[in-house]
Amino acid sequence: MDEFSPRILPLLWRRSIPARKAVGRPPRLTVDAVVSAAVRIADAEGLEAASMARVAAELSVATMSLYTYVPSRPELVDLMVDEVLWTRGLAGGGGFRERVLRYAERTFAMYRAHPWLAEVSRVRPPVGPGTLAETEYVLAAVATLGLPVRRLNPAATAITAWVTAAARAEAESTLLRRDTGLSTDQWWAQRGELWEDWFDVGAHPTMTRIWNAGAFDRGADEQAQDAYEYGLGLLLDGIERSASVEGDDRVP
Incomplete structure (x- = not known):
């Protein structure tokens, strides 16, 4: 079932949201870095290769930590698509x-x-x-x-x-x-x-x-x-x- 998740909108429009003042230790990654890594993998090896585990390995982090930035693979694909559309x-x-x-x-x-x-x-x-x-x-x-x-x-x-x-x-x-x-x-x-x-x-x-x-x-x-x-x-x-x-x- 293709259900809408409200989690995706803040991620898609993340550059339109004023940056929050960091509290405590700054995050190791950004959503931009995750999306960029996924796009690089897909460009070189195909969309299927850009799994959460593969992207995590590319960024040298544990797979579970990736979900802190992008909640799921379908949402990652949405972010990848919109990113390359934007780069035109x-x-x-x-x-x-x-x-x-x-x-x-x-x-x-x-x-x-x-x-x-x-x-x-x-x-x-x-x-x-x-x-x-x-x-x-x-x-x-x-x-x-x-x-x-x-x-x-x-x-x-x-x-x-x-x-x-x-x-x-x-x-x-x-x-x-x-x-x-x-x-x-x-x-x-x-x-x-x-x-x-x-x-x-x-x-x-x-x-x-x-x-x-x-x-x-x-x-x-x-x-x-x-x-x-x-x-x-x-x-x-x-x-x-x-x-x-x-x-x-x-x-x-």
């Missing part, structure tokens, strides 16, 4: 497309640096500064177009979903390559027998036609990038066109 540093002005492309570039860079993010569901994200900074940034980008207020969140959500899905898919490919030693192109090459012995040309006429035209000649990663850029361009064109049709209703 989403800020800066410019027009609608400039802002969206900045968001996309930094999101892809984030997933490339932290591919384990692809193993964490973003459906119910940690409600921390990193998550809300993303929401604010994309909403602000869309708001420059003068869309009706009721359209702002759907448009921003569509952009976030498209960019994040593509970045996650690339990170998932990285994880699979790490785990199997095979690139996606090598994986497909191992299945060459499918096309020679099992593929029914008559049942797949459209696939056959574009195959013969060379549409599948590029590698899997290149095709994925082509599809992402094509779809993003159409999405942004559509949002801009909608703004021109529905009039100016800018958020004050």
Whole structure:
């Protein structure tokens, strides 16, 4: 059961809380140090490796002492996710497309640096500064177009979903390559027998036609990038066109 724990909010928003004056001996660690160690481990070895015991060993402390700073592993993962979301540093002005492309570039860079993010569901994200900074940034980008207020969140959500899905898919490919030693192109090459012995040309006429035209000649990663850029361009064109049709209703 996915129950909300009120313990997570002070941890997520710890930098917004005024520091308390230390009484007695200062703590050996900080929440920041615990989260940073967990992220380093996950970057190098995968999310599963970043257990409480492994993080404690990395910090040269007893496992039980780690729970003084972070109450559980699920809460540690939430803190890790929000931390890397925050490190994108989403800020800066410019027009609608400039802002969206900045968001996309930094999101892809984030997933490339932290591919384990692809193993964490973003459906119910940690409600921390990193998550809300993303929401604010994309909403602000869309708001420059003068869309009706009721359209702002759907448009921003569509952009976030498209960019994040593509970045996650690339990170998932990285994880699979790490785990199997095979690139996606090598994986497909191992299945060459499918096309020679099992593929029914008559049942797949459209696939056959574009195959013969060379549409599948590029590698899997290149095709994925082509599809992402094509779809993003159409999405942004559509949002801009909608703004021109529905009039100016800018958020004050």
